[in-house]
Structure formats: C-alpha cells, structure tokens
Amino acid sequence: MKIKEWIKYSSKLLKNINNFQLDINIILSTVLKKSRSWIICFPDYILNKNDLIILNKFVKRRFYREPLSYLIKKKEFWSLDFYVSNKTIIPRPDSEVLVDQALKIIKNSYLKILDLGTGCGNIAISIASSKPNCFVTGIDCCNEIIKIAKYNSKNLNIKNINFFLSDWFSLINYNKYNLIVSNPPYIDFKEYFNLKNEIFFEPLSALVSKNNGIFDINFIIKYAKKYLYHEGWLLLEHSWNQKKKIHALFKKYNYINITTYKDYNSFDRVTIGQFIKFK
Numbered sequence: 001m002k003i004k005e006w007i008k009y010s011s012k013l014l015k016n017i018n019n020f021q022l023d024i025n026i027i028l029s030t031v032l033k034k035s036r037s038w039i040i041c042f043p044d045y046i047l048n049k050n051d052l053i054i055l056n057k058f059v060k061r062r063f064y065r066e067p068l069s070y071l072i073k074k075k076e077f078w079s080l081d082f083y084v085s086n087k088t089i090i091p092r093p094d095s096e097v098l099v100d101q102a103l104k105i106i107k108n109s110y111l112k113i114l115d116l117g118t119g120c121g122n123i124a125i126s127i128a129s130s131k132p133n134c135f136v137t138g139i140d141c142c143n144e145i146i147k148i149a150k151y152n153s154k155n156l157n158i159k160n161i162n163f164f165l166s167d168w169f170s171l172i173n174y175n176k177y178n179l180i181v182s183n184p185p186y187i188d189f190k191e192y193f194n195l196k197n198e199i200f201f202e203p204l205s206a207l208v209s210k211n212n213g214i215f216d217i218n219f220i221i222k223y224a225k226k227y228l229y230h231e232g233w234l235l236l237e238h239s240w241n242q243k244k245k246i247h248a249l250f251k252k253y254n255y256i257n258i259t260t261y262k263d264y265n266s267f268d269r270v271t272i273g274q275f276i277k278f279k
Contacts, residue, residue, distance in 0.1 A: 001046070001047050001052060002043065002044050002045065002046055002047070003028065003039060003042065003043050003044070003045045003047060004043035004044065006028075006047060006052070006055060007024055007028075007043075010024050010027075010055075010059045011024065013059055013060075013063050014059065014062060014063060017062065017065075023062060023068050024059075025039060025040075026068060026072060027055065027058045027059065027062070027068075027071065027072070028055070030058075030071075030072045031051055031054050031055050031058065032047075032051060058071050065196075065197040065198050065201070066198070066201050067090055067198045067201055067202070069084050069090045070084065070085070070086055070090070070201060073085065075090050075091050075120075075122075077091035077093075077095070077096065077122040077126060078096055078099055078122070078126035078129075078130075080122075080125065080126065080129065080156055081156075082120050082121070082122050082125075082152050083120065083148060083151055083152055083155065084120050084148070085148060086201060086202070086203065087142065087144050087145055087148065087203060088119040088120040088145055088148060088203070088206070089119055089202045089203060089206045089207060090202060091119075091120065091122040093264055094237075094263035094264055094265070094267075094269050095122070095123060095183050095237055096126075096264075097237075097261055097262075097263050097264070097269050097270045098123060098181055098183060098235055098237050098269075098270050099123055099126045099127055099130075101235055101261055101270055101272060102127050102179060102181050102235055103127065103130055103131065105179060105233050105235075105272075106127075106131050106134060106179065108133070109133075109134075109178075110133050110134060111131075111134045111177075111178035111179055112134070112135055112137075112175075112176070112177045112178050112179075113127060113128075113134055113135070113136045113137070113177060113178065113179045113180075113181065114136075114137050114138075114139070114172070114175075114177040114179070114180045114181070114227065115127070115136060115137065115138040115139070115180075115181050115182065116139060116168060116169075116180060116181070116182035116184065116220060117139070117140055117141075117168075117182055117183065117184050117185075117206070118138030118139060118140050118145070118146075118149050118163060119140065119145060119148075119149070119183075119206065120145075120148050120149055120152055121138055121148070121149030121150075121152045121153055121161075121163065122152075123138075123181060123183060124136045124137070124138035124149070124153075124161060124163075124181075125138075125149075125152055125153055125156060125158050125161060127181070128153075128158050128160050128161040129156065129158055131160075132159075132160055133160075134160060135160050135161070135162075136160060136161045136162075137161070137162050137163070137164070137175075137177075138161065138162070138163045139163070139164060139165070139166040139168075139171070139172070140163075140165070140166075141165065141166065141167040141168075142165075143165060146163050146164065146165055149163045150163050168216075168219065168220065168223070169223055169224075169226070169227060172227055175227065176227055176228065176229050176232075177227055177228060177229065177232060178228075178229050178232050178233070179232060179233050179235070180220075180224050180227065180228060180232070180233070180234050180235070181234075181235045181236075182220055182235070182236055182237070183236075183237040184209070184216040184217055184220060184236065184237070185205065185206055185207055185208055185209040185213075185216050186209055186213045186214070186216070186217055186237070186238045186239050186242065187207050187208050187209065187213050187239065188208070188209075188212045188213040188239075189208050189210075189213075191213070191239075192204075192207065192208050213239055213242065214242065214245055214246075214249075217236060217238060217242070217246060217249065218249055220234070220236065221234065221236070221246075221249045221250060221253050221255070221273075222249075222253055224275070225253065225254075225255075225275050228275040230275070230276065230277040231274060231275070231276060232274070232275050233272055233273070233274050233275070234250075234255065234272065234273050234274075234275065235270060235271075235272045236270065236271055236272075237269060237270050238268075238269065238270070238271060240263075240267035240268055240269065241268075242268075243260050243268040243271065246260075246271045247260070247271065250271070250273040254275075254276075255273030255274060255275055256273065256274050256276055257272075257273065257274040258271065258272070258273045259271070259272055260272075
C-alpha cells in the first residue's frame, strides 16, 4: 500500500476527529521516522508490512479517541518536547500561563522553586530551562511518574532540577522555597463526565478532586505557608469557574497580593498569592 492510499483509508476512519489530517501526518512521520514534508513529497512511497501493522494499530487507537500524545509518546510544551505516558496527564498550552507568571516573579533572582504534582515535569523543567540560575524541585506521589520526569530532564539536559517522591508536602521535611507552583487536580467529579472523551484516557487522580474540585487546592493553600520563605509566592492553576473560591481561600489563610490571570482562551486560569510572615 502506498502512503497516499493509506492516508485515504485512515481519513475515512478518523473523519469525525478535529484536525484528523494533521493527526494522520504526525502518525506517519512518527512511524516512518520521516519529516512531514518528506511524506508530502513522496505520496507513492510503498509502506512495508511492519509499518502498515503499526500504522493501523495507531489509527485504531486514535479512532477510539485515545489522545495522539499517548500514541506518539510526546507532547510539546514551552517549545520543548516531553515524553508522556498514560501515567501522566498531557501538558496543555494553558499551563504555560503558570510558567510565564513564575518567570515574571523570578526575574533575574536566584530562587528555590517547588513544583507540586510535577507529572512529566513540564512545568518544573520549563521554569528551570528558562532560569538556569534558579534551582527547581519537582515532586509527585508515584515512582513511575518521577522516573518520567527525571527522563525528561536528562533528555533535555536540564541540570538545575531535582525530582523525588512525595505526596504533596509529606516528604518535604523542613525545606523552604521562594516559589511554589502547582497544577493540581481541580475538576469536579460531576463536571468530569461532561468533558471530551479523550480525557478519560488520562489518570483520574491527576484531574479530579473532591469538594467540587477544590479539595487539593484548599490543602495546598493551607499548608504551603510552612514551606515558603517570607515574601514567597504560591501559584496555582485552576478551573475557569473557581476564581472566587480560590481568592477566598488565599484570604482565609492570610496571603496578600492575590491576582488571577487568564489563559489563552481568556478564561481565569492561574491565581497567585504572596506569603508574609508576621513577627
């Protein structure tokens, strides 16, 4: 079968998926280890049997709405390529707002930074790569996830970073940080079932939180103060409809300079607050 024939066949299967033509080209590029421009230039290239078997498996998985990132084991974030698996959620462009706000606070300072629930390490590594004068620590509650984050930092040659196992602050001990960032679970369980089918392939524990999606956020805001230096900052990603609740929680636990920033779709997405240690 020629490339152009396989594209026609797979297009019929994936026609109900947004941007299916792009997905098909990316799948071809990944399996054949060729650039997308090469695939366009050589539509009459004959696919061998082994390539066809792999391509057809990928298309079948995509037909059932498995995210493309899990098929190709890769997702771009902050102009960096991250290895991902179904043990971690897939990095999303809106989380770049969290990175951007962290960098604005850091400026040219030497700061110690903690990333809670690091996943594949995309937020921690993006900050570390942009600010080599800072030291970033990423934690997560699963050894397999920590291995993925470590692999990404090594693959991207990021030196000023460390990852270790901890269930939120459980193994942080007496360490303190100038900046704590987190993209915690924040989806309400009822809301979860109204989302796109693709999200059901991602780990539930990294997405859904109790108490209308606010349980983990409340925990982090309450206890982060113990691990922040005086005038340190806490930055949290959250759902578009949680701004008021999160502002109330920041105020309840005596943070100041509370500000919310919008994502690329103009939804409230990241809220920050500063910890002041009163004598």
